[in-house]
Amino acid sequence: MKRFKSLVLTCFFITSVEVFATPQNDILLLMGGDKDAQSIAAGQRANIATDTNMLLIDAVQQYQFKAQFVPQARLERSLHASENVCATNRIKTPQRIKKYLFSTPLNLYLGQRLYSLGSANKLPPAVLDEEGRLHSLNALFKHYPRKMLAINQGRSFGEKIDAQITKLPAKNRILLGGSQANDAIFQMLIRKRIDYQLEYPAYMKSLIRANKQPVKLQVHEINGLQPYIIGYVNCPKSEQGKQVIEAVNWALQRLYQNQAFHQAHIRYIDPIDRVAFDRYFAKVFLPVGD
Numbered sequence: 244m245k246r247f248k249s250l251v252l253t254c255f256f257i258t259s260v261e262v263f264a265t266p267q268n269d270i271l272l273l274m275g276g277d278k279d280a281q282s283i284a285a286g287q288r289a290n291i292a293t294d295t296n297m298l299l300i301d302a303v304q305q306y307q308f309k310a311q312f313v314p315q316a317r318l319e320r321s322l323h324a325s326e327n328v329c330a331t332n333r334i335k336t337p338q339r340i341k342k343y344l345f346s347t348p349l350n351l352y353l354g355q356r357l358y359s360l361g362s363a364n365k366l367p368p369a370v371l372d373e374e375g376r377l378h379s380l381n382a383l384f385k386h387y388p389r390k391m392l393a394i395n396q397g398r399s400f401g402e403k404i405d406a407q408i409t410k411l412p413a414k415n416r417i418l419l420g421g422s423q424a425n426d427a428i429f430q431m432l433i434r435k436r437i438d439y440q441l442e443y444p445a446y447m448k449s450l451i452r453a454n455k456q457p458v459k460l461q462v463h464e465i466n467g468l469q470p471y472i473i474g475y476v477n478c479p480k481s482e483q484g485k486q487v488i489e490a491v492n493w494a495l496q497r498l499y500q501n502q503a504f505h506q507a508h509i510r511y512i513d514p515i516d517r518v519a520f521d522r523y524f525a526k527v528f529l530p531v532g533d
Contacts, residue, residue, distance in 0.1 A: 268306045270487055272296075272476075273321055273330040275398060277312035277422040284310055290449045292332045292474070294507035295350040299331075299476075302494035306487060315397030316420045322479060329478040329487055334399045343477040344484050346491045348527050350474040351508060352443040353516055355400050357383075357463040359439050360432055366463060376466040380407040383439075384415045390438040393417040393431055395424040400441060401472055404465070408441075426450065433458050443472065445511040471523045499528040 274280050274292070282289040283296055300308045313321045322328055322343070335345055357377060370382045377383055384390060392411070396418040399405055408416065417437065419427055429450045431437045442450070444462075451458050476491050478484030498504040505524065512520050 267327065267483065269327060270306045270308050271311050271325070271328045272300070272308040273311055273313045273318055273328060274332055275313065275315040275318055275395075276332075276425065278426070279332075280310045280312040288510075291350050291352060291445050291508050291511050294510075295474075295504070296331055298498055298501075298504055298507055299349060299491065299494060302498055303490050304494075305490045312422060314420050314422065315395050315424070318397060322477075326479060326481050326483040329476055329484070331476050332474040333477045334401055334472060335475060336399060336402050336405070339477065342480065344480055344488045346476040346488050347495050348473045349476055349491075349495065351520075351524055351527050352445055352472045352474070353512070353520060353523075354468050354470050354472055355404060355441050355443050355465075356447070357439055357441055357465060358432065358447060359461045359463065360435060361459050361461065365461060372466050374466075376464040378466055380404075380411060380465070384411055387438070388412075388415070391415060391417060392439040392441065393419055393428040393437045394441065395428065396420040398424075401469060403468055404441070429454075432460075444513065444516065448511060448513065470519070471527070473527060504528070 274283075274296075276292070279289065279292050279296075282293045283300070286297065288294050288297075296310070300310075318330060322330055332350065333339065333343075333345070339345075357380075366377060366383070367386065370378055370386050372378055380392070384392075392408075392415060394408060394416060397420070400408070421427070425442075425446070428437070428440050429442075429447075432440045433454070440447075447460075451460070476488070478487050508524065509517065509520065
């Protein structure tokens with residue numbers, strides 16, 4: 244695989260990013276998954292996030308990005324530590340748009356699904372719509388008041404589902420933080436310590452693949468959610484942040500026309516979802532001028 248220009252992995256487990264005197268073209272690129280950051284630092288493919296970010300890092304000529312893991316719960320605070328800090332794989336929300344500058348789309352995921360263990364957790368008709376989709380998380384936990392959902396603290400799944408999660412009773416949700424939160428939630432699910440996990444199909448596929456034993460899961464779609472989710476790079480609203488976003492956008496416009504960028508996505512998409520995914524892909528990653 245092509246060697247990526249100076250890419251450094253640094254993991255901090257403190258309340259904010261430690262900022263040192265660095266050249267203006269050195270940018271800390273924050274991400275909420277330490278395994279993703281490790282894979283990027285090593286130039287190893289692992290999932291849509293790692294592969295698209297490696298392509299971007301190699302394509303931006305004006306800046307040297309240094310991949311750095313920060314727990315999701317601390318990422319917002321860390322973005323204010325320096326003008327030389329940006330974040331990647333970020334979902335746009337109204338609150339974030341007010342505070343940050345966003346790039347054009349970096350990566351695309353099929354919309355999140357709710358996962359439960361085995362056939363025993365098939366959902367009853369009372370909580371489903373005519374097309375077999377879950378009405379809402381609230382409807383599910385009203386029907387099952389003793390069931391549990393675990394969430395990575397600070398992680399956003401998009402405005403609509405975030406609002407549903409916030410409204411759930413505290414007894415029905417567990418918030419996990421730390422470097423391995425997503426993996427820990429998956430292990431809790433398959434060990435029957437929780438009942439449900441909310442995740443993107445492509446990322447869940449990587450979790451299942453990494454597990455030593457076969458896992459049988461039930462997949463539940465949720466009514467009213469977007470069919471796909473877009474990830475972006477965001478930077479502080481400053482002159483430096485504006486220049487970084489302009490450089491990122493320039494590189495992305497060229498990547499959109501590169502077959503490697505398409506492959507960075509579809510290698511993690513199940514064949515059954517390919518037709519729908521390619522339709523979304525063509526809609527989202529449209530080069531300027533087309």
